[in-house]
Amino acid sequence: MNENELTFVPSNARIPKRDLDKTPVLETHHLGIDFGGLTAVDEFNVTIGRTEISGLIGPNGAGKTTVFNLLTNVYTPTRGTILLDGRDTRGKKTSQVCQMGIARTFQNIRLFKEMTVLDNVLVGLHHEMDYGVTGSVLRLPGFWRGEHIARERAIELLSIFDMQDLAEAIAGSLPYGAQRRLEIIRALATNPCLLLLDEPAAGMNPSETAELMENIRKIRDMFQIAILLIEHDMNLVMGICEGIAVLNYGRIIAKGTPAEIKSNPEVIEAYLGKKRA
Amino acid sequence: MKKSFRFSVPTRYIINFGLTALFIICGTLIVNGGAFKRATNAIILQIGIYIILTVSLNMVTGYLGQLPLGHAGFMAVGAYTGAILWKATAAMPCWVSILLGLIAAGLMAAVFGVLIGIPALRLKGDYLAIITLGFGEIIRICIINLAGITGGTPGLLNIPKYSSFFVVFTAAAITCYVIHTIMHSRHGRAILAIRENEIAADACGINLTYYKVFTFAVSAFFAGVAGALFAGFQGSLFPKSFDFMASINILVMVVLGGMGSMLGSVVAATVLTALPLVLQGLSEYRMVIYSLLLIIVMIFKPSGLMGKYDFSLTGIIEDAINGRLFRKKRKEGAENE
Numbered sequence: 149m150n151e152n153e154l155t156f157v158p159s160n161a162r163i164p165k166r167d168l169d170k171t172p173v174l175e176t177h178h179l180g181i182d183f184g185g186l187t188a189v190d191e192f193n194v195t196i197g198r199t200e201i202s203g204l205i206g207p208n209g210a211g212k213t214t215v216f217n218l219l220t221n222v223y224t225p226t227r228g229t230i231l232l233d234g235r236d237t238r239g240k241k242t243s244q245v246c247q248m249g250i251a252r253t254f255q256n257i258r259l260f261k262e263m264t265v266l267d268n269v270l271v272g273l274h275h276e277m278d279y280g281v282t283g284s285v286l287r288l289p290g291f292w293r294g295e296h297i298a299r300e301r302a303i304e305l306l307s308i309f310d311m312q313d314l315a316e317a318i319a320g321s322l323p324y325g326a327q328r329r330l331e332i333i334r335a336l337a338t339n340p341c342l343l344l345l346d347e348p349a350a351g352m353n354p355s356e357t358a359e360l361m362e363n364i365r366k367i368r369d370m371f372q373i374a375i376l377l378i379e380h381d382m383n384l385v386m387g388i389c390e391g392i393a394v395l396n397y398g399r400i401i402a403k404g405t406p407a408e409i410k411s412n413p414e415v416i417e418a419y420l421g422k423k424r425a
Numbered sequence: 426m427k428k429s430f431r432f433s434v435p436t437r438y439i440i441n442f443g444l445t446a447l448f449i450i451c452g453t454l455i456v457n458g459g460a461f462k463r464a465t466n467a468i469i470l471q472i473g474i475y476i477i478l479t480v481s482l483n484m485v486t487g488y489l490g491q492l493p494l495g496h497a498g499f500m501a502v503g504a505y506t507g508a509i510l511w512k513a514t515a516a517m518p519c520w521v522s523i524l525l526g527l528i529a530a531g532l533m534a535a536v537f538g539v540l541i542g543i544p545a546l547r548l549k550g551d552y553l554a555i556i557t558l559g560f561g562e563i564i565r566i567c568i569i570n571l572a573g574i575t576g577g578t579p580g581l582l583n584i585p586k587y588s589s590f591f592v593v594f595t596a597a598a599i600t601c602y603v604i605h606t607i608m609h610s611r612h613g614r615a616i617l618a619i620r621e622n623e624i625a626a627d628a629c630g631i632n633l634t635y636y637k638v639f640t641f642a643v644s645a646f647f648a649g650v651a652g653a654l655f656a657g658f659q660g661s662l663f664p665k666s667f668d669f670m671a672s673i674n675i676l677v678m679v680v681l682g683g684m685g686s687m688l689g690s691v692v693a694a695t696v697l698t699a700l701p702l703v704l705q706g707l708s709e710y711r712m713v714i715y716s717l718l719l720i721i722v723m724i725f726k727p728s729g730l731m732g733k734y735d736f737s738l739t740g741i742i743e744d745a746i747n748g749r750l751f752r753k754k755r756k757e758g759a760e761n762e
Contacts, residue, residue, distance in 0.1 A: 243630045262621060270611070271615065284609075
């Protein structure tokens with residue numbers, strides 16, 4: 149963690165001082181992938197602003213999660229380019245893409261279940277510490293300093309969602325909602341400029357969803373990052389997204405503001421089917 | 426809540442270091458003083474060697490969550506490297522020769538660990554088991570056929586017997602210390618994260634290949650050291666000591682002790698190595714009881730003797746001072762051995 153990049157704010161969290169102009173943080177050009185003969189995603193062109201909350205929606209099997217896997221290089225795109233902060237992510241490993249600034253959560257929660265909540269966040273902070281193996285074996289000063297700073301930062305991140313008291317709990321023993329929150333915190337720990345949330349509201353009741361919406365806004369305002377989310381809950385998507393892309397059969401069929409999407413006939417057709425003549 | 430007593434971090438290290446040193450010095454004095462029979466001494470040295478092997482295999486099996494079956498292969502690489510070097514440097518002062526031999530044995534095994542690890546660790550589970558099993562056999566066949574260097578099937582004889590109680594248990598203590606400190610650092614957390622969820626670890630920026638190969642190499646390093654100690658203990662080496670069953674033996678100890686528990690590895694290595702000695706009077710029933718014991722433990726405690734419990738000497742002293750020694754409590758391992 150580079151100290152001079154940080155400022156302190158009353159809400160107890162540190163904001164990385166990013167340039168807040170409207171240059172896109174993510175651009176994709178003609179992105180696509182084929183699995184054998186099947187074209188799963190094609191001509192995926194989006195631009196996401198630096199502090200924008202955007203949504204990716206579409207019927208089941210439309211290729212939404214595939215898009216996330218393409219953005220994080222879990223799948224290698226068959227064609228097209230991904231520019232993160234103007235840098236091409238082609239040929240990078242998933243872990244390198246993460247270091248470049250894309251963090252994600254998963255549709256089915258993927259925590260390190262047998263590790264403590266704190267350790268989960270510390271794994272996210274892995275690259276904030278820079279001591280080597282020798283440093284950890286000989287317990288050199290760099291080790292203690294790195295661990296100390298990382299621990300403080302982890303507790304600070306946990307306190308965003310009021311989870312600092314759960315730091316020593318085993319992650320797998322947390323209730324469902326807390327596990328979802330922990331996954332978001334772990335993703336934030338990697339210091340991303342773009343956060344991908346895969347169905348963050350899955351399995352939540354309306355009041356939990358409302359709280360989640362608040363939290364997503366809060367994260368954006370605190371960290372000044374872009375958030376792209378996949379979600380089926382239309383109240384959430386229409387409520388917080390500034391831009392929405394609708395995917396059907398691997399292609400974008402509509403892009404625009406929530407109001408535009410709601411009245412787009414093609415979108416209604418994709419979701420509800422065609423009206424019989 | 427009443428504030429409970431805690432040692433400061435430097436105090437913990439001093440206590441642990443002191444107790445370990447005390448154990449090694451007392452042990453050396455007792456063993457060298459001729460308190461035990463020859464056979465008992467041999468078992469004690471074997472226990473030390475198996476502790477190193479088990480703790481190092483536990484790093485790959487318990488912490489990284491992979492299942493290699495070629496640990497005896499790395500042990501063999503280290504054993505022959507150490508033995509040949511010791512024979513060549515017999516004229517040097519004994520401690521220089523010992524140190525050189527152990528480090529060279531470890532490094533050679535680690536190099537093999539990296540060479541095998543890079544292709545093998547692309548695979549998982551049973552596939553990795555089979556490929557490492559193959560590797561172990563290849564090493565053994567190579568040793569048989571490189572008779573000019575390794576002595577082949579008739580064996581490599583007249584190896585200086587350097588493996589004293591002091592050397593073996595110092596090496597064991599260092600092994601436990603190094604692996605413990607690695608596991609309680611950002612590197613160890615990365616290794617555990619890979620075990621828990623590879624996809625999530627990848628998405629958190631953990632370089633999977635690097636950490637898998639790194640773990641494999643560290644594990645192989647200490648297996649190599651144990652191999653050299655084994656050579657110095659036996660005084661002779663035969664390829665058949667490093668067959669498939671040797672790897673299985675070590676794996677049994679890891680599983681019995683509890684995967685991912687260093688204390689478990691140490692306890693299991695001690696118990697299973699000492700068992701034949703304890704059961705000596707029962708001669709022909711010995712193997713039956715040994716097998717039965719394994720089955721019983723696996724039925725009633727499938728997670729192994731110690732489960733995932735991590736041992737902390739200072740933690741126990743703290744509990745004693747706080748007057749709650751016998752209350753069950755999960756502790757953060759501070760130091761081991």
